[in-house]
Amino acid sequence: MKKIYFDNAATTHVDQRVLKAMLPYFSNDFGNASSLHSLGQKAEAAVLKTKDIISDFLNCKAEEVIFTSGGTESNNTVLKSVFSDYQGHLITSAFEHPSVLDTAKFLNKRGVEVTFIKPESNGVVDYQKVLKAIKSNTRLISIMYVNNEIGTIQPIGKIGKELAEINKDREKKILFHTDAVQATYFVPMDIVRLRVDFLSMSGHKIYGPKGIGVLYIKNGIRITPLLHGGHQENGFRAGTYNVPSIVGLGKAISLLTSSEHAKEVVKIKKLRDSLMTKVLKIKGVTLNGDKISRLPNNANFLFKNIEGESLLLKLDMEGVACSTGSACASGSLQASHVLLSIGVKPENAHGSLRLTIGKDNTIRDIDHFVDVLKSIVKQLRSFSPLR
Amino acid sequence: MLYSKKVMEHFKNPHNLGEIKNADAVGQVGNPICGDIMKLYLKIKDNKIKDISFETLGCGAAIACSSMITQEAKGKTLDKALEINKDIIVKKLGGLPAPKIHCSMLAIEALKKAIKNYKEKK
Numbered sequence: 001m002k003k004i005y006f007d008n009a010a011t012t013h014v015d016q017r018v019l020k021a022m023l024p025y026f027s028n029d030f031g032n033a034s035s036l037h038s039l040g041q042k043a044e045a046a047v048l049k050t051k052d053i054i055s056d057f058l059n060c061k062a063e064e065v066i067f068t069s070g071g072t073e074s075n076n077t078v079l080k081s082v083f084s085d086y087q088g089h090l091i092t093s094a095f096e097h098p099s100v101l102d103t104a105k106f107l108n109k110r111g112v113e114v115t116f117i118k119p120e121s122n123g124v125v126d127y128q129k130v131l132k133a134i135k136s137n138t139r140l141i142s143i144m145y146v147n148n149e150i151g152t153i154q155p156i157g158k159i160g161k162e163l164a165e166i167n168k169d170r171e172k173k174i175l176f177h178t179d180a181v182q183a184t185y186f187v188p189m190d191i192v193r194l195r196v197d198f199l200s201m202s203g204h205k206i207y208g209p210k211g212i213g214v215l216y217i218k219n220g221i222r223i224t225p226l227l228h229g230g231h232q233e234n235g236f237r238a239g240t241y242n243v244p245s246i247v248g249l250g251k252a253i254s255l256l257t258s259s260e261h262a263k264e265v266v267k268i269k270k271l272r273d274s275l276m277t278k279v280l281k282i283k284g285v286t287l288n289g290d291k292i293s294r295l296p297n298n299a300n301f302l303f304k305n306i307e308g309e310s311l312l313l314k315l316d317m318e319g320v321a322c323s324t325g326s327a328c329a330s331g332s333l334q335a336s337h338v339l340l341s342i343g344v345k346p347e348n349a350h351g352s353l354r355l356t357i358g359k360d361n362t363i364r365d366i367d368h369f370v371d372v373l374k375s376i377v378k379q380l381r382s383f384s385p386l387r
Numbered sequence: 388m389l390y391s392k393k394v395m396e397h398f399k400n401p402h403n404l405g406e407i408k409n410a411d412a413v414g415q416v417g418n419p420i421c422g423d424i425m426k427l428y429l430k431i432k433d434n435k436i437k438d439i440s441f442e443t444l445g446c447g448a449a450i451a452c453s454s455m456i457t458q459e460a461k462g463k464t465l466d467k468a469l470e471i472n473k474d475i476i477v478k479k480l481g482g483l484p485a486p487k488i489h490c491s492m493l494a495i496e497a498l499k500k501a502i503k504n505y506k507e508k509k
């Protein structure tokens with residue numbers, strides 16, 4: 001059976017070129033990048049080279065780049081470090097990834113004031129609402145660049161610009177963080193234009209390895225490390241450098257600046273647009289999130305009178321991998337907090353399906369999927385007592 | 388969340404699916420936790436369940452439990468049918484993941500409700 005992978009927001013496969021770049025660093029050039037001997041130096045050189053690649057990509061300085069175990073750690077580090085004394089005020093959104101949302105709730109329990117900005121019904125945060133929430137004790141604003149479920153793009157550059165003005169009059173500057181894990185592959189990642197102080201990235205959403213990520217920390221900001229130990233990363237983050245994964249991440253990021261990548265993005269958008277048009281023609285289907293301010297690979301639908309987990313299982317039996325925000329599929333039996341935050345009712349969130357296209361998908365995948373989907377939808381609706 | 392082979396079998400090929408026109412009893416329940424809906428149709432003769440079918444809007448487990456309860460209840464007297472409990476359904480399905488146990492309770496409730504409706508009507 002033909003396998004179709006439409007879950008690239010969950011994770012991507014490792015690009016063969018990335019894998020190839022990583023391989024020498026497992027058993028041949030396995031040195032500890034902190035060792036002084038030549039094997040260690042070789043590893044250190046690989047780490048430093050990757051920092052150059054990433055700083056070029058982000059338009060920042062190499063020493064502003066630190067490696068973490070992924071997006072989750074980068075996000076935790078920023079929030080827990082800025083509020084290490086559990087004081088002050090945090091502004092974030094109601095539809096962040098759990099690695100921000102749950103950290104914010106954790107801090108809130110310990111005394112940090114938190115404002116959760118509700119996104120508009122199109123899945124985009126109103127930047128003016130963010131600015132209006134600023135108080136005298138506000139220390140950090142953390143808003144994701146792209147939402148992982150509905151793919152909507154947030155006005156990070158706009159908030160950054162306005163915040164710079166506001167900060168001119170403040171003695172204690174408000175810091176600005178963005179979780180750019182879902183954005184990295186698709187949208188401009190220029191720090192100077194985004195005007196952020198912190199930015200999180202992850203390897204496995206961009207055809208790199210899992211368990212590796214980046215935290216950009218603007219020069220001059222001292223943070224309290226999440227992990228204490230050795231003197232790696234200038235004391236910002238302890239732990240032996242994960243050299244193979246660092247090299248892999250560097251390779252994955254270097255591929256994002258090629259002309260081949262630009263073509264991939266165009267192709268992916270075409271496929272997604274075709275998918276959207278075809279699926280929206282099915283009766284009782286609507287789109288979640290803005291149509292325009294949206295990642296080119298993301299489609300998120302609501303199916304009337306269908307439950308998402310059974311839809312997902314049926315699709316899986318036909319070789320299609322995707323995801324749902326249905327409460328039934330969540331383990332916690334909670335409907336997706338993202339869909340609820342944009343005003344979708346829990347009983348409707350039930351019928352949600354997220355499809356995220358990748359660079360290896362083809363128009364044949366889309367057409368085959370739409371055929372399969374139509375017959376499954378018909379079948380599941382025939383199971384339902386609702387008509 | 389991994390489903391047993393038995394659950395997947397019933398999910399793929401549910402038994403007794405669909406509506407029974409002119410049913411003698413109907414029981415519909417909604418799941419307050421996740422919002423699913425389960426509906427059972429019964430044909431009853433001489434206090435026995437002659438025929439039974441279901442319609443369900445719900446997860447894989449909910450569909451498998453619906454299928455299993457119709458299979459279990461078919462041919463039983465009403466009193467015997469009322470003795471079917473969630474443990475029997477779960478066991479017959481080769482187990483259910485912990486968050487899915489409530490889907491089996493939903494099936495039991497739907498059957499109870501259908502039988503209650505029938506008795507009240509008489």
Ligand SMILES: Cc1ncc(COP(=O)(O)O)c(C=O)c1O
Nearest residue numbers: 070071072097148179181182202
């Ligand atoms: C928006 C967002 N932030 C953070 C993460 C976590 O990244 P990681 O899996 O590298 O910990 C993810 C991915 O799951 C994500 O989509």
Ligand code: FES
Nearest residue numbers: 328421445446490
């Ligand atoms: S019906 Fe929702 S979890 Fe089973």
